[in-house]
Amino acid sequence: MEEGRRIINYNLIRRLSSLGCKILRNELLLKHCSFKIGGPVDFFIEIPNEYALLEFLGIVSDKYYILGKGTNVLFSDEGYKGAMGCLTGDFRKIYVLKDQILCGGGALISNLLKIVLKNNLTGLEYLVGIPGTVGGAVRGNAGSKDEWISASINSVEIYKNLKKQLISKEKIKFRYRESELRDCVITKVSFSLKKAMGNDSSKKICRNMQKRLEKQPLNMPNAGSVFKNPSSDLSAGELIEYTGLKGKRIGCAQISDLHGNFIVNRGGAIAKDVLYLIDIVKKRVKKKFNINLETEIKIIK
Ligand SMILES: Cc1cc2nc3c(=O)[nH]c(=O)nc-3n(C[C@H](O)[C@H](O)[C@H](O)COP(=O)(O)OP(=O)(O)OC[C@H]3O[C@@H](n4cnc5c(N)ncnc54)[C@H](O)[C@@H]3O)c2cc1C
Known part of the structure; x- marks a missing residue:
């Protein structure tokens, strides 16, 4: 796929740079x-503000990937043909208004939590x-489980088809580890929280x-849990543990011996090793429990 190379030429790179993109x-x-x-x-493009985002989206059309952290x-070991955008600058800002928080799509969860605690709010400890x-x-x-x-979202601001939209939470379908916010860029999220009582929040966070x-x-x-928990009594991690696959290694990738649903990179692992392990896990769990595990991690080619 040469489209990424074709659509981004040096003039466009200059234009994006002039708008603050790295x-x-x-x-x-x-x-x-x-x-x-x-x-x-x-092209890995750090996008610091809305002007730059609009320009980026105009240039890359539908062949782009938005990455968080x-x-x-x-x-993939072969990488990605095209442009990958990452929200920085203005998109990392977080504002507090009483018990409402307005948070940029590029803000770190850890920074959001610090601000929640500092403002004596509660609701996101998990x-x-x-x-x-x-x-x-x-x-x-x-x-968490x-x-x-x-649960704490009021509304989400997105860019889709070059248009900004503010969508209230009721209009967005959320499921376990899934939302219908695909093919768009999430630029802002408004949360509604509660005032914390005493130091319960800090205690919950520590626990x-x-x-x-x-x-x-x-x-x-x-990359965290590799598989989504299926709708069975056992979690994905437990199912994998009962197949005896904990500790199984392919190349430098290994199913963690601490947690069956984690694959770790022991140093120098490649995507092919991880995909091979994913395949082994799926087949073993299917054979032993007749359950089809679905990956939670996004596999990007
Ligand atoms: C050690 C560890 C523990 C974890 N524990 C948990 C856990 O307990 N619970 C849990 O749910 N997850 C967990 N995760 C997974 C992961 O941290 C979360 O899913 C996290 O929310 C992903 O954020 P990210 O910015 O890294 O997204 P990325 O990995 O960068 O992207 C994930 C997806 O989100 C899309 N995306 C990212 N930013 C935007 C945006 N601004 N607009 C539109 N789409 C966007 C990407 O295109 C991609 O499809 C864990 C991961 C690790 C490594």
């Missing part, structure tokens, strides 16, 4: 994801330890973080 050519995607896996992208993705941006979290309705980010430290292999690059 443009990296043939940038290795392994530098932009928590898995530390991925070949080069033709890359904590829920697996890039997000602690989830790396990534608010845009990525809303796109995938991130959360029973609490999802969509949640402690659980993650105990159960997740946070010392090695990974």
Whole structure:
């Protein structure tokens, strides 16, 4: 696919640069994801404001990918042909108005949580330890087993087909680890929270973080849960554990021996290794439990 190379020429690069974009050519995607896996992208473009975003979307048309912090993705070893945009600058700002928070799509969840705590608000404690941006979290309705980010959303501002739209929460379908906010750029999210009582929020955050430290292999690059939990009594992690696949290794990729639903990069893993492991897991779980596991991570080619 040469379209990305064709549509972005040097004049357009100059135009995007003049609007404040930082443009990296043939940038290795392994530098932009928590898995530390991925070949080069033709153009990696950091977009700092709405003018630049509109220009970017006008130029790249429908052949682009919007990346958050890359904590829920697996890039191909061959990289990505085309342009990849990442929201920075204005899109990372967070404003507080009493119990409402207006947050840029490129803001980190960790920064949102700091502001929530500082302003004595409550309602997002389950997000602690989830790396990534608010845009990525809303796109995938991130959360814990029973609490999802969509519960606290008022409205979402998006760019779709070069038009800005403000959509109220009631008009957006959210499901477990899924939203219908596809093929668009999430630029702002408005949250409605409650005033916290005492130090309950801090305590909940500490408890949640402690659980993650105990159960997740946070010392090695990974992309969080590889598979969505199926609608069965057992979680994806438990199903994988019962197939005996914990610790299984292909090349430098390994099913974590701490958590069956995590694949870790032991150093130098490639996407092919991870995909091979995903395939093995799917087949074994299907054979043993007759359950089709669905990947939670986005596989980007
Ligand atoms: C150690 C670890 C623990 C994790 N724990 C959890 C957990 O408990 N719960 C959970 O739900 N997830 C978890 N995750 C997964 C991940 O962190 C979340 O899904 C996070 O919300 C993804 O955000 P991101 O910015 O990294 O998105 P990316 O990985 O960059 O992108 C994910 C998807 O969102 C889209 N996207 C990103 N930004 C935008 C935007 N502004 N507009 C439109 N689309 C956008 C991308 O195109 C892509 O399709 C974990 C990951 C790791 C590494």
